Amino acid sequence: MEKQALAGVKVVDFGWALVGSLTGKHLGDHGAQVIRVESSTRPDLTRMDRTVSTTKGLDDNPMFTHFNTSKYSMALNLKHPRAREVIDRLIRWGDVVNANFTPGTLSKLGFGYEYIRGIKPDIIMAEGSAYGQTGPLAQEWGVDGTGAALSGYLHLTGWPDRGPVAPNLPYSDVVLPLFIATAIVAALDYKRRTGKGQYIDASMIEVCSHQITPALLDWEANRHLQTRNGNRIAYAAPHSVFPCQGDDRWCAIGVFTDGEWEAFCHAIGDPPWTKEPRFATLNSRKENEDALEELVSEWTEQHSAEEVMQIMQAAGVAASVVQTVQDLLEHDPQLKEREFLVPLKHPVMGAFGHPTPPYKLLKTKAQVRTSPCLGEHTEYVCTEFLGMSHEEFAELSQQEVFR
Amino acid sequence: MADSLLGGFRALDLTDEKGFVCGKILAALGVEVIKIEKPGGDPARGIPPFLHNTPDAEKSLYWYAFNTDKRSITLNLEVRQGQDLFRKLAQKADFVLESFAPGYMDSLGLGYEALRQANPRIIVTSITSFGQKGPYTQYKGSDLIASAMGGVLLTTGDPDRPPVREGPDSIYFHTGAAAALGTVIAHCHREITGEGQQVDVSLQGVVASRTFTNLIIWEFKKQLIKRSGSVRKIGARATRWIWQCKDGYVFWAFMPGKFGAPANRVLSKWIDEDGLENPLNKVTNWDEFDLTAISREELDAHEEAIAKFFMNHTKKEIAEEGLKRGLNAASIDSPPDVLENRQLEARGYWVDLEHPESGSTLMYPKQFFLCNETENFMKRRAPLIGEHNEDIYVKELGLSSTEIAALKKAGVI
Numbered sequence: 001m002e003k004q005a006l007a008g009v010k011v012v013d014f015g016w017a018l019v020g021s022l023t024g025k026h027l028g029d030h031g032a033q034v035i036r037v038e039s040s041t042r043p044d045l046t047r048m049d050r051t052v053s054t055t056k057g058l059d060d061n062p063m064f065t066h067f068n069t070s071k072y073s074m075a076l077n078l079k080h081p082r083a084r085e086v087i088d089r090l091i092r093w094g095d096v097v098n099a100n101f102t103p104g105t106l107s108k109l110g111f112g113y114e115y116i117r118g119i120k121p122d123i124i125m126a127e128g129s130a131y132g133q134t135g136p137l138a139q140e141w142g143v144d145g146t147g148a149a150l151s152g153y154l155h156l157t158g159w160p161d162r163g164p165v166a167p168n169l170p171y172s173d174v175v176l177p178l179f180i181a182t183a184i185v186a187a188l189d190y191k192r193r194t195g196k197g198q199y200i201d202a203s204m205i206e207v208c209s210h211q212i213t214p215a216l217l218d219w220e221a222n223r224h225l226q227t228r229n230g231n232r233i234a235y236a237a238p239h240s241v242f243p244c245q246g247d248d249r250w251c252a253i254g255v256f257t258d259g260e261w262e263a264f265c266h267a268i269g270d271p272p273w274t275k276e277p278r279f280a281t282l283n284s285r286k287e288n289e290d291a292l293e294e295l296v297s298e299w300t301e302q303h304s305a306e307e308v309m310q311i312m313q314a315a316g317v318a319a320s321v322v323q324t325v326q327d328l329l330e331h332d333p334q335l336k337e338r339e340f341l342v343p344l345k346h347p348v349m350g351a352f353g354h355p356t357p358p359y360k361l362l363k364t365k366a367q368v369r370t371s372p373c374l375g376e377h378t379e380y381v382c383t384e385f386l387g388m389s390h391e392e393f394a395e396l397s398q399q400e401v402f403r
Numbered sequence: 404m405a406d407s408l409l410g411g412f413r414a415l416d417l418t419d420e421k422g423f424v425c426g427k428i429l430a431a432l433g434v435e436v437i438k439i440e441k442p443g444g445d446p447a448r449g450i451p452p453f454l455h456n457t458p459d460a461e462k463s464l465y466w467y468a469f470n471t472d473k474r475s476i477t478l479n480l481e482v483r484q485g486q487d488l489f490r491k492l493a494q495k496a497d498f499v500l501e502s503f504a505p506g507y508m509d510s511l512g513l514g515y516e517a518l519r520q521a522n523p524r525i526i527v528t529s530i531t532s533f534g535q536k537g538p539y540t541q542y543k544g545s546d547l548i549a550s551a552m553g554g555v556l557l558t559t560g561d562p563d564r565p566p567v568r569e570g571p572d573s574i575y576f577h578t579g580a581a582a583a584l585g586t587v588i589a590h591c592h593r594e595i596t597g598e599g600q601q602v603d604v605s606l607q608g609v610v611a612s613r614t615f616t617n618l619i620i621w622e623f624k625k626q627l628i629k630r631s632g633s634v635r636k637i638g639a640r641a642t643r644w645i646w647q648c649k650d651g652y653v654f655w656a657f658m659p660g661k662f663g664a665p666a667n668r669v670l671s672k673w674i675d676e677d678g679l680e681n682p683l684n685k686v687t688n689w690d691e692f693d694l695t696a697i698s699r700e701e702l703d704a705h706e707e708a709i710a711k712f713f714m715n716h717t718k719k720e721i722a723e724e725g726l727k728r729g730l731n732a733a734s735i736d737s738p739p740d741v742l743e744n745r746q747l748e749a750r751g752y753w754v755d756l757e758h759p760e761s762g763s764t765l766m767y768p769k770q771f772f773l774c775n776e777t778e779n780f781m782k783r784r785a786p787l788i789g790e791h792n793e794d795i796y797v798k799e800l801g802l803s804s805t806e807i808a809a810l811k812k813a814g815v816i
Binding site for chain 1: 406408409428432449450451452454455456464465467468469532533534535536537538539540542543544545547548549550551552553554555556557558559560561564565566567568569570571572573576577580581582583584585587588589590591592594595598600601602603604605607608609611612613614615616617618619620621622623624627628629630631632633635636644645647652653654656662666695726729731733734735736737738739740741742744745746747749750752763765766767768770771772773774775776777779
């Protein structure tokens, strides 16, 4: 098997919850050795989430697994007076330190960047947070929704005549780790060339605000205040979600070019209304979009969402079933082809689908391993990676450092 | 000037709006990103809004937004001379970014295998709707279609209306970030081994990678999570996420246990101070407050009181006074609000970029993240159509003015 892209990279991972966990996962799935440092004195939120866990233990949560594949777990109580002896060795071992505690937390514990750099001058350390490590609001509390609210994303999501809505899924928490991991990997290459380490400070609000740049420029240049616009966009029509046969079944359709409009009309059987001048051009379709959407709905309602997708795609028009997660798991041959989930056996939960990265390196493929139980590799890491003797390990264990 | 993380490398960027963000990120990291446009300009230059509301290929604010720090040359890849020129450029490039339908680059003789022959180090990042292989590979897609196909769209919107998309092309942004990560991982490997590869990114796959909580709930409990408006169904209990206030909306999440306790105490006290009816008073121990242990009626009573409280205040009051008290709320900010965010201001988040051809200066977000040893910032406005033709074709490839004239006449550049 081809060696993985990040083979040989060593990561000390203090990351937790979503942002920190996912950052480490991206690296681990591509072959980096990632040691997740965690503690039963303050377990990860996703180890404690009870949405699906049954045993009330810390090792039975598939949500934790989704964020923490391909890692080792070391239990370590950072507040223990002798934790430093272990941390120092971890830092000497590592190339990268990943963390996402509230800014200032690691410094308070005595393990801030200055301390870490003192031990290993060329360390690459990345900290993710809601607001960033500096500035008046650095230490404020923030979650996925904080980023969604303050970056303008929520303001722009929903119907024009109603308030904002949010998906029942995270956004900011998933996007930020991609940027942190990108910075870490680029910094690894920079270090290879220059010998210099790096401190990386990534803020959720800063990353997410980039995506509304067109709306920011529209305000600056034109004093035009963009707001929620349902499913419509200025450069395509029809461009919306249409009802289909069945309970809560929908198909999304987007017609962007004149050629696609012709293909669309033909695909639905060229009914007379499609020849009306009010639908002849993109501009006129935009002007009569309510009527247009109603007429399209009359056609889609007579078909299943799958039929609409197939008819449209066969005609070269962008369309898709609005899929449920059941569709993703059971009816989607494309995601299956991409090995969106791989079945792996977890020692406590048994076999279930583990997510692979959605960007595929075709030569050095990601290899996903199941997530660790809390502290599963503590002894292994201490003796195999950190060079600790078995006596030393036993002594620290007795002092309850590894909790 | 300080270094940037990936200064000295070069990318050829053939993407349309599906892939702009990938090149933008690489450019911010110092990669010299050369946008290759059709003669006459990239069709995505027609995406509104426009500078001063004037539709013009050189005035798309959408194009400006996602092509900062790139250079631009024009090149017709559908003619042989254009393909030869592209191959020449690819020999010296480190990355090719493209978002054509799978197979299109192969049909031009410019697919990964062909480029690898010319340059074994090359990394080709392909950003498509559904991926390079599989039954839907030739299906057409977009931000909306990918959201539908990836399982996010169904979870967004009011229950009494059709599902609704996330407003600001969030899928393209997310996919661009995933593509950039795949590209730099491949780069890191290439710099050590000398071997390039293709990176295959699918919009649908990126969207589906966000669905984990709902996947798990289906897999383990056979429940489907659909859209629920401003209420978020994550975890064991659905609670309201978005609250109307006097002049807009705020985000505040009702969270259980120790994680939510500090904010819940602050809120309860504040409701009392406002002299409003306060059922939250009945909670004696917030540290052990369990949203799943109370009845729906009790939760509704709590939420009704909280809703009245928020309607009693403006967005600004909630944001500012809330910060002082530790309410953990955030205002749902509009674009002008984002421009005035004092935290962003304090961190030097904004940069003025000049557009000398129109005499305007526009303020852009400057950094994706901050580094202590390198500068990875936006520095230059997006390029004009073919702005760097001379730099690349004449100064670098050494074409003569007669050759250039002939290529122009033949519609190659």
